[in-house]
Amino acid sequence: MNRLTTRIGDDMITEKTVFFLLLAALCAGASGGIVHAAGDPDAGKQVFQACARCHGPALAAEANRQQPVPRLGGQHATYLLSSLDAYAGGKRKHAEMERIAGSLSQQEKEDIAAYLAQFELKQFPIPGSGDAPAAIATIIENCRVCHGVGGNSFVPDYPRINGQDEQYLLEALKSYQNGARTNATMVYVVKNLTEQELRDIAAYYAGQKGGLTAINK
Template sequence: MKNHILWKVAVAGLAGMVSSGTVSAEGDRMSGKEKFYTCAGCHGIEGYSNAYPTYHVPKLAGQHDDYVVSSLKAYASGARRHGSMEGNAVSLSDKDMQDIAAYVAGFRAINVKNAVTGNVANGKKKAETSGCGGCHGEDGNGESPNPRLAGQYENYLMKALEDYKTGVRKNAIMNGLAGALSNEDMHDLAAYYSSQARGLSVVQDN
């Protein structure tokens, strides 16, 4: 019952975000490719890890442009914390953010296969009972403005859920949902979404 209520809250929150006007990223992809060079040192390397705490730097290729812009704005304002990301984001104009977002969003979802350590079957069940698909899509390839999760690194997804659970990352819907999850639940959910064959990839434009 509790999960059902949380799911209804999540859907209502999504509807509110859409109706109130979400950030629209109308950037120039070619300009974004040039501006992405400062990001490529971390986000353009397969398997690159954050130094401390240790987790993989998230994949961005194929991520929704609106979500990329809102994330960069959150780093620039200090609402979302990460040393190097805050420093980089604060130097970007709104147009820079939109261009970079258009560039990374322009990559198509590709077939990926991540090695995971959590229980994928249990993660799928937990995603269904927690109503994750209401915002993120059944396989993690949901619509904007919510982030695409499919194909993302398992330990990055775990870190994000842990941060929502502890309140390090602020989002009323996600804080409530993550707060009800055990460590095992978070691990299995991360494994399920990471294991999806069609999803995010590392930005590599050869």
């Protein structure tokens, strides 16, 4: 066995993966690790009515969409809160979401996050989850350290990406390359990936069954 290679369980962990594992631990530590939002889902459902025109049934129907809209059902509350804070603070750029998130109180944000997080994933955890296409298999191995098997992350700071809208995933990945989103880890992770690799990655995670859902209620 190579000096830089250790066997942990069934996984062959390379030096690069160890780097990502360390990065993962650091990131989780920096943001306080596992935190549960103290929101009220029933109150969140009421506030979410204002979001439904984009994130609601129209999203499910995928009708009249001018831009990709993320699926929010089953997303971690902690990540939802941090993304709303990023828009509200102008750190994540998107004119409409900046305005909308900026108008919410802390309690409303927590309530909405609690409401959205309670949409259970249809399969949890995803058994097997299908293999990534060979061209991106090694890349996916590194993503798995934080985003979990098939994108079904179990760490609340790391967004679930399984079953996410394919076009949205592609745009999100590109946003870390073009500077619209600045999360240092993600910028580092995607900086050398080609357009084709990003497309393959988006298709792979979007195709994971039983992941994030559109809100239909």
